Amino acid sequence: xxxxxxxxxxxxxxxxxxTRVRAALAANDRLKLYMSVLQAAYDRAxxxxxxxxxxxxxxxxxxxxxxxxxxxxxxxxxxGKLLHVPELPRLxxxxxxxxxxxxxxxxxxxxxxxRVGHWCAWLEQLSADTLSADDLNALTSGKRGKEDxxxxxxxxxxxxxxxxxxxxxSENIDGAHVWQIDEADRARVAAFMRGLNQTRALKLDHPGLxxxxxxxxxxxxxxNDIGTNDxxxxxxxxxxxxxxxxxSDLHRRRFAFFQSMLGEVxxxxxxxxxxxxxxxxxxxxxxxxxxxxxCAGDAALLATLEGIGARIVFLIDxxxxxxxxxxxxxxxxxxxxxxxxxxxxxxxxxWLAAGGEKLVFGAMQALGPEYFRIGDRLDxxxxxxxxxxxxxxxMGRAATIMRQRQPLALVADDARLLLVRYLQRHDEFDxxxxxxxxxxxxxxxxxxxxxxxxERNRKAxxxxxERAKDWExxxxxxxxDARSRAEARPRWxxxxxxxxxxxxxxxxxxxxxxxxSLIAANHHQGWRGEVHQTMQLLADAVFGAxxxxxxxxxxxxxxxxxxxxxxxxxxxxxxxxxxxxxxQCDVLLRDVRRALAxxxxxxxxxSLSTDFAQALESATDWLLATSYGLRRLAFSRAGVGE
Numbered sequence: 001x002x003x004x005x006x007x008x009x010x011x012x013x014x015x016x017x018x019t020r021v022r023a024a025l026a027a028n029d030r031l032k033l034y035m036s037v038l039q040a041a042y043d044r045a046x047x048x049x050x051x052x053x054x055x056x057x058x059x060x061x062x063x064x065x066x067x068x069x070x071x072x073x074x075x076x077x078x079x080g081k082l083l084h085v086p087e088l089p090r091l092x093x094x095x096x097x098x099x100x101x102x103x104x105x106x107x108x109x110x111x112x113x114x115r116v117g118h119w120c121a122w123l124e125q126l127s128a129d130t131l132s133a134d135d136l137n138a139l140t141s142g143k144r145g146k147e148d149x150x151x152x153x154x155x156x157x158x159x160x161x162x163x164x165x166x167x168x169x170s171e172n173i174d175g176a177h178v179w180q181i182d183e184a185d186r187a188r189v190a191a192f193m194r195g196l197n198q199t200r201a202l203k204l205d206h207p208g209l210x211x212x213x214x215x216x217x218x219x220x221x222x223x224n225d226i227g228t229n230d231x232x233x234x235x236x237x238x239x240x241x242x243x244x245x246x247x248s249d250l251h252r253r254r255f256a257f258f259q260s261m262l263g264e265v266x267x268x269x270x271x272x273x274x275x276x277x278x279x280x281x282x283x284x285x286x287x288x289x290x291x292x293x294x295c296a297g298d299a300a301l302l303a304t305l306e307g308i309g310a311r312i313v314f315l316i317d318x319x320x321x322x323x324x325x326x327x328x329x330x331x332x333x334x335x336x337x338x339x340x341x342x343x344x345x346x347x348x349x350x351w352l353a354a355g356g357e358k359l360v361f362g363a364m365q366a367l368g369p370e371y372f373r374i375g376d377r378l379d380x381x382x383x384x385x386x387x388x389x390x391x392x393x394x395m396g397r398a399a400t401i402m403r404q405r406q407p408l409a410l411v412a413d414d415a416r417l418l419l420v421r422y423l424q425r426h427d428e429f430d431x432x433x434x435x436x437x438x439x440x441x442x443x444x445x446x447x448x449x450x451x452x453x454x455e456r457n458r459k460a461x462x463x464x465x466e467r468a469k470d471w472e473x474x475x476x477x478x479x480x481d482a483r484s485r486a487e488a489r490p491r492w493x494x495x496x497x498x499x500x501x502x503x504x505x506x507x508x509x510x511x512x513x514x515x516x517s518l519i520a521a522n523h524h525q526g527w528r529g530e531v532h533q534t535m536q537l538l539a540d541a542v543f544g545a546x547x548x549x550x551x552x553x554x555x556x557x558x559x560x561x562x563x564x565x566x567x568x569x570x571x572x573x574x575x576x577x578x579x580x581x582x583x584q585c586d587v588l589l590r591d592v593r594r595a596l597a598x599x600x601x602x603x604x605x606x607s608l609s610t611d612f613a614q615a616l617e618s619a620t621d622w623l624l625a626t627s628y629g630l631r632r633l634a635f636s637r638a639g640v641g642e
Contacts, residue, residue, distance in 0.1 A: 044073045055070070058246075082132060112156075174190055175193055189220075198310045220238040244292050245290065250287070251319045266293050329379045337395075354408050367420065390419060394415045455535075508616070508618045525601075555574065578627045582624040
């Protein structure tokens with residue numbers, strides 16, 4: 001007589017509940033595996049000779065070793081609407097046996113007694129080797145609000161067993177309901193709960209994160225229900241120094257998100273196709289996967305369990321947050337925002353509680369049509385990078401305010417102030433700074449080309465000319481961006497005019513790079529000595545002027561916030577250096593022409609060299625015009641007169 005039977009005979013059936021709960025949880029794992037096998041059989045039979053879904057990790061996690069069951073998907077085939085399933089009677093017996101094992105701890109609960117009896121009888125009357133479409137639906141459908149199914153029964157039993165496990169726990173370790181564990185398990189449960197409790201507060205008052213722990217032979221079992229969703233379950237098995245984690249989710253994108261999160265603590269997931277299609281409801285909405293962690297020692301094992309626990313909270317309401325984010329950023333950016341919010345340990349729940357997308361739309365509306373028109377998306381109005389950064393800042397402020405128990409209204413106020421700061425501090429000057437970076441690269445390249453004698457190196461000069469052409473093209477794209485924004489928003493008009501002026505600088509420098517490549521093609525006679533020296537001085541002066549332009553932009557973008565009198569003085573000084581450089585280049589251009597007249601007799605060299613020097617000098621003319629426009633724009637933002 002086995003111990004469990006002896007206890008039952010003695011009339012102490014209550015003492016059997018922990019053992020039966022443990023057996024029920026193991027039966028739950030096997031039932032999910034059986035339906036995954038049926039799913040794989042259906043998919044393979046529908047596709048024909050496609051690859052067979054790899055369920056090896058799922059078999060290992062469920063502790064099932066049955067060659068016939070592993071081979072079942074490969075041997076199944078369709079005939080019309082019927083799915084022929086070899087060994088169906090054996091599978092039917094396993095389903096019935098484990099369904100009863102799952103229900104055993106809940107005997108006497110009328111609802112479950114009736115449903116289990118109904119489905120066990122239904123399994124008994126199944127055909128010997130075929131399943132109809134209705135049969136498959138009755139086995140695997142997980143949709144609520146329609147007819148009952150075996151799958152729905154399994155999920156409901158699982159939830160009820162988790163509640164029972166909490167009631168049966170003989171002790172509590174940092175919030176985990178625990179029973180029948182070994183002394184060595186305590187540190188492992190505590191490590192998992194330490195991570196879980198580090199971030200638990202981020203879920204606010206949302207239900208979820210209930211944890212149960214027990215031992216099943218050589219394995220420690222940890223279960224976390226994550227949230228209220230029937231299919232959102234996490235099961236961890238610890239045996240020796242290996243952790244095996246089985247995760248189920250209705251949403252593929254959230255599943256992928258959790259994969260990446262656990263990758264940070266060394267997860268090795270099962271094959272990709274199993275992660276995206278090995279699920280219930282014929283792969284439509286339910287995904288199951290297994291991750292393993294092989295730890296180097298006890299310390300690494302505890303650290304991994306803590307890392308897993310700390311990341312679970314970010315799954316709660318993740319899909320709801322993603323959908324709301326996608327109203328004003330791209331799908332990829334929405335996931336990127338949620339990923340970084342998790343990495344920063346701020347999460348998204350406080351943002352949702354404070355209004356979510358309403359915070360963003362409210363801030364946009366408060367700024368008015370000068371910045372945003374009706375129907376504008378945040379990312380198209382201010383760019384993807386800034387939109388992501390702004391939303392993350394709002395999420396961070398929401399988390400801080402909620403943690404400090406301050407009024408939620410503060411989050412909306414902060415969101416509006418943050419958006420004003422992003423738009424005033426960035427936008428126009430960001431676009432100008434990006435354009436100036438291309439001008440800087442062009443001027444620096446011309447200076448360095450002369451310093452290295454590239455006027456005599458055809459290959460090097462041609463390669464630089466091609467890079468210069470690409471930079472000038474990218475600068476042109478920024479001009480087009482500014483023009484399109486100016487058409488929709490009057491405040492961008494001054495910027496568009498300023499960028500157009502700056503683009504003449506880029507055009508002149510790119511023209512100089514092209515002319516240098518022609519000079520290097522055997523038209524550099526007489527460039528040694530005085531000619532090269534004066535050309536180098538001219539290129540150095542142009543580069544210095546562009547550097548001062550970039551410096552003026554860096555100072556000017558701070559105007560209107562916390563700029564000081566020293567900032568204003570340094571800004572004006574940089575613009576005066578541009579003015580002086582333009583005058584210096586006028587003189588240097590004459591010096592170049594004088595040197596060319598004295599030392600160059602070849603007509604082609606003389607013509608190309610003169611044009612080259614003229615292009616360099618004209619860049620400073622346009623740079624000076626740009627500086628005047630920059631001065632007007634910066635001072636208008638600072639609210640001071642010119």
